[in-house]
Amino acid sequence: MRLYEYEGIDIFESVGIPVPRRGVAETTEDALIIAGEIGYPVVLKAQVLVGGRGLAGGVKTATTPEELEEISGTLFNFEIKGLPVRKLMVCEKADILRELYMGITVDGFSGKPVVVVSTEGGAHIEETARTSPDKIASFYCDPTFGFYPFQARMLLRRLGLSERLLTFCADVLVRLYRVFSQFDALIAEINPMVILKTGYQGGLLAVDSVIEIDNSALSRIQYPLPQMTERIENPLERKGREIGVTYVDLGGDIGIIASGAGLGMATMDIIGQRLRPANFLETGGGITEELLYKCMELVIMKVNLRAIFINIYGGINPIHEGARGVVRYIRDHNVTLPIVAKALGNHQEETWEIFRSGGVHVVTEAPTEIAVDRLFELVGKK
Amino acid sequence: MRLYEYEGIDIFESVGIPVPRRGVAETTEDALIIAGEIGYPVVLKAQVLVGGRGLAGGVKTATTPEELEEISGTLFNFEIKGLPVRKLMVCEKADILRELYMGITVDGFSGKPVVVVSTEGGAHIEETARTSPDKIASFYCDPTFGFYPFQARMLLRRLGLSERLLTFCADVLVRLYRVFSQFDALIAEINPMVILKTGYQGGLLAVDSVIEIDNSALSRIQYPLPQMTERIENPLERKGREIGVTYVDLGGDIGIIASGAGLGMATMDIIGQRLRPANFLETGGGITEELLYKCMELVIMKVNLRAIFINIYGGINPIHEGARGVVRYIRDHNVTLPIVAKALGNHQEETWEIFRSGGVHVVTEAPTEIAVDRLFELVGKK
Amino acid sequence: MSILIDDKTRVIVQGITGKIGSTQTRWMLKYGTTVVGGVTPGKGGNTVEDLPVFDSVEEAVQETGANASVFFVPAPFVLDAFYETADAGIKLIVVVPEHIPVHDVIKMRAYALEKEVLALGPTTPGILVPGKGKMGIMPGSLFSPGRVGIISRSGTLSYEFAGILSEKDIGQSAVVGMGADSVILTNLPDILKLFEADDETDAVIIVGEVGGMQEEKAAEFIANGMTKPVASYIAGRFSPEGKCMGHAGAIVRGSAGTVESKCEALKASGAEILKSPIEVIDWTIKNDIH
């Protein structure tokens, strides 16, 4: 689960990382009040769960209430990469001397937390990584041992940091690791970590936050977090989360239900060569009659659907039970859309029989391509 | 710092250990209200920071409000091992089937946390350890790795626990280890851990707590704790804590100031053969002029003092500065008590000179016995 | 000698008393696997499918001589069970459950390396050696004995490939599910190494997917001296891009992780790229694999 910038800043503050004075506004009136308390100039930052906000114009400075009103009004009517702006973070304007980058993620291949720092913070950090790798330093942690200040200092010294800046930045980096660890984060990032012209707050200010929490760990985090479903903008995707499946909304007209992400992606790849997927629903390993009933309901919500393609295997999943759910849905709602199902593995014969009883076109051969041929026969070209 | 039973129970509750319904009363009126909410019978437990309370009559059951009033009145006028009873914990009476013991401490020699469990909980656990060691099982933890449920289960299986009791007790034990670890505890103990006759709260209830926190770690504990000084009953010992020294109040009439606990104990041992120490003040390694001025002030607060014996070494401590503080105090307050000082090490000559300028009897030979001979000459027999 | 599972493999099932654990135990026994017992803390003394259930792995190992374990343990308890199993001396662990926190997985991975345990998963269908046995949830009917090894990041997609091959009478020497999570307990090149060394395997299929660096690293291994023919299919060509926000991952990974980068790396290493699963049939014909 991705956190909003302002939520991350609150978390940074709770572990003692220096952060700007700020407030969150849902209206221009709120923003005016907050700015009044902080004092002008203030920075207005659109809160959206997507990267590249700054380059897209979602961050503006206001030096007077009048300017703030204008900017705030614009931002609240703004969309960034298709996402509406519902909240603004209003914060003090930092007196920037330099900008650093600090980020922690899990390296998938080594299976270790990796701490990345750079003297060139800001929006272009990935480009810096490519063009000036000497300005980036990284450290792979032992997940059992953790990450200690001496390791942070060794890392930061590779960037040439020294004196108070060295120990202060090391302190922040260790606190960022604490966030990473206590919040089961996949990403914990401060970009930029601002070095101020003044000594205020120890001379450092974390003016942005990126925190993504591992969904599998949400229930064990000892911190009040919002509901995961609240922050899914797409209503169909939200419903998918609610019933416990992965649902991705797409632009086409063929509904896809698959068990397993890999099989689902392969199915999309095969279908996508000739037809356009409307969505992609991956059941995971928890198929029941009830679940597939709900999956059908969700997939069919998509308007202009021309057909449904079901691709499931009986390994951990009792696919015969799932088939019962599909057929029950078809009967309850008199579904007339063409449905093609490929279902193999444990209980396959029983599953075929159930599907056929509901008018589903069953394919019994292994290659998904053959089943998609069948689908193509039924619906024709796009 | 030792915590009161009720403070420990609150902490147990915060980590999910099942605990009884309860309240803390400072008056009989409070106790009646709490008992009314819980329902009779209730157990009244005197809150004192000393062991052996149960055997000393500090725990009583009340079955009616009248009985409660009588017991409460008695307990509030009670002293246990010299400590006044200021608070009672009023709690629901557990329907006891069996009592277990669970405790975690640090083993000084191996330097490892050791988890101790027994099927014979209650006040006589130490005797059980001597007479029936087979009813006790213990496990030495790797401090870096921590303590996991599977280890708790292995330990508890050695006591013959099985089925739900095995997994539930393992769960409690791991949570107790979390308390031990997060609170930098020297001791974290549940005795008894009650197995209830009913399934209420999973069938377990931690009805007593012993938690002692490492004083050196108090500042880093993320939990609202009382001030250390608040719970020192003796006003002189409390003042010692406030000025940053160790002060132990004793029954005699010779004041002792020493640098270093070992030297201090040896000094008491030597003095104690012929005279009676009034107190024992250990400066630690932070001697300054100001500190010794305050030490003199504290030691002299003790009534009926006949003499002061100072035994200090100049290693980490600037003893010449300390001597200045002693002499300044003598002058400011026209102290006429005989004072004997042995002071050796760095800056010793300077120290002797300063002491002599204040009328202190200086001994320059190494054996403390010789200095105590000098003290004996000055004050005679007890 | 097949890889991972052979005649000496004695399997215990952790979480055997759960619904999935008991069902899958039945399927494993039916497939001929030497399952010798199960573990569920607090359920010791019971039996499931006539197998003894123990409270601890230590006891299970002592009583049954088990040397391999397959997990059907609820996600929050997997880390604890993993430590217990590694401590009990078991050297092959298959972690079937999904939704295990990544921060737990990285600890398990470090522990496995330290204790020299070969562990697969999480979110793996397990291992199946046709005709010998299986640890996990692969549906036995789709597999047949033969000489092609399959390594897959996806469970059901591994069934798909085995199914396609089996229908054409091309059997498998072993099918290994690595696990679908972003961090897995044993990396792809280490499995590839087992197949390269296995005298019952003639060729290997890698079934990968978008994301991570496993396939790129596998390509390095292939380029550095894999002698057996390799075919690879990478799923996710038409998958919508994630709304990635953090830079840290991108900095660490560089350009790796896309279907293109994986296919390029594998192609450069000499592996055959399959654009669609069914192309695997042509590959076997071309390479005279049967």
Next chain:
Amino acid sequence: MSILIDDKTRVIVQGITGKIGSTQTRWMLKYGTTVVGGVTPGKGGNTVEDLPVFDSVEEAVQETGANASVFFVPAPFVLDAFYETADAGIKLIVVVPEHIPVHDVIKMRAYALEKEVLALGPTTPGILVPGKGKMGIMPGSLFSPGRVGIISRSGTLSYEFAGILSEKDIGQSAVVGMGADSVILTNLPDILKLFEADDETDAVIIVGEVGGMQEEKAAEFIANGMTKPVASYIAGRFSPEGKCMGHAGAIVRGSAGTVESKCEALKASGAEILKSPIEVIDWTIKNDIH
């Protein structure tokens, strides 16, 4: 060859820029110790007593060839500094500071064992080898070269014994402060072992105190084959009892920890018990130690 400090010992001072660190560096240099530099993070590039200050131990070791370190680091930062120092390859660490949380000490102890570091403290006056050098805070003037080893749990009490001996012209081979905390980084028997093996030591004095099991364990070591004469003084005979509440410690320790139990164990092992420090003089005469 003296124990712990010899001609090859090159010492760095961690926390050298602090008040105590710089003062004690001056005393150590004055005593003839080979101090080669210091470390204070963020103060690299400065000098103290003409010695270079570095930001990290790694750098200090590279630049100065240091192989030993003495800590004057504030208590909250000691654990971090200890890990850093052990990782940098230093094999002798003296931790002078007091008030270090026990939970930190047990982690340091485990790390020292893993990395084969000999560490003393916390709350230790350090090590002094008369005429050769010292690491820590012992006041040099009280010590003189000779052939008696002293191991002490208490700082100032070790000075007392050295002072008493030196006044009678009985010198010391080395004086080792183990540290006064309930958990220390190296246990008493391990130091005793060094003196037993040291050809410059003829006899050993153990200065103990009430509490813990160090002296009882030392008695075991002595009984199991220590060949040199040992005298022991245990402080705390007249100390008031602590208001102990928890049972766990008592269960783990049994009856150990009292002055009586320590004296009994040491006496049974063949050590001489000194009832008062001054009795050490008679012991040296009786055993012809000079």
